[in-house]
Amino acid sequence: MEIRIGIADDHLLIINGLETMLSASPRHQLIFKALTGAALMEALAQEAPDVLLLDIQLPDANGVDLCKQISDQYPDVRVIALTNHEETMYVRKMMRNGALGYLLKSTDPESLLSAIDKAYDGEEYLDKRLEKAMLSEMIMGKRPSSREVQLTKRETEILTLIASEHTNQQIAEKLFISLRTVECHRLNITQKLNIKHMAGLVKEAMMRGLIK
Numbered sequence: 001m002e003i004r005i006g007i008a009d010d011h012l013l014i015i016n017g018l019e020t021m022l023s024a025s026p027r028h029q030l031i032f033k034a035l036t037g038a039a040l041m042e043a044l045a046q047e048a049p050d051v052l053l054l055d056i057q058l059p060d061a062n063g064v065d066l067c068k069q070i071s072d073q074y075p076d077v078r079v080i081a082l083t084n085h086e087e088t089m090y091v092r093k094m095m096r097n098g099a100l101g102y103l104l105k106s107t108d109p110e111s112l113l114s115a116i117d118k119a120y121d122g123e124e125y126l127d128k129r130l131e132k133a134m135l136s137e138m139i140m141g142k143r144p145s146s147r148e149v150q151l152t153k154r155e156t157e158i159l160t161l162i163a164s165e166h167t168n169q170q171i172a173e174k175l176f177i178s179l180r181t182v183e184c185h186r187l188n189i190t191q192k193l194n195i196k197h198m199a200g201l202v203k204e205a206m207m208r209g210l211i212k
């Protein structure tokens with residue numbers, strides 16, 4: 001039986017690579033490609049696929065929240081998260097929000113098709129590396145701390161104001177601290193999240209649940 005597939009990713013190189021992988025299998029038909037969350041929702045309204053490969057970081061949408069919305073509106077669409085994020089917290093969030101699979105963008109054709117087939121049959125599929133990490137967490141009874149980010153109360157306040165498009169000077173005045181202090185906190189935040197650009201910083205913080 002033919003499986004209809006949709007792809008939502010803002011990198012054309014990734015989309016083209018996935019399309020090439022899928023084209024080798026006559027059973028897997030790509031019915032649409034979307035570069036943004038808005039384009040994805042429009043495409044779903046036109047024709048819902050059997051399986052959706054969903055990037056969890058689209059330029060205009062949080063993929064974790066989008067997964068929940070799609071699962072609620074289109075319960076027959078099987079979502080597979082597609083990402084470069086190897087943190088298991090993302091796996092848990094996506095699975096809680098209805099995803100049946102979690103793949104890294106470095107996946108090979110065999111794993112991609114296997115994940116799609118399993119999701120189509122209603123079975124879960126995890127990238128092998130992440131499967132091992134999740135098992136390790138279960139055995140140890142705790143999450144590894146190396147990838148978890150902890151912000152101080154002040155850093156969270158500043159990050160929230162950054163997300164609200166406050167300038168450094170406005171943040172300093174609002175929190176009654178010096179401009180230099182704001183700049184130091186801001187540097188600490190970017191180092192903890194390992195992201196330099198403000199737009200990406202806010203998006204990453206929201207994905208991690210550090211701010212709302």
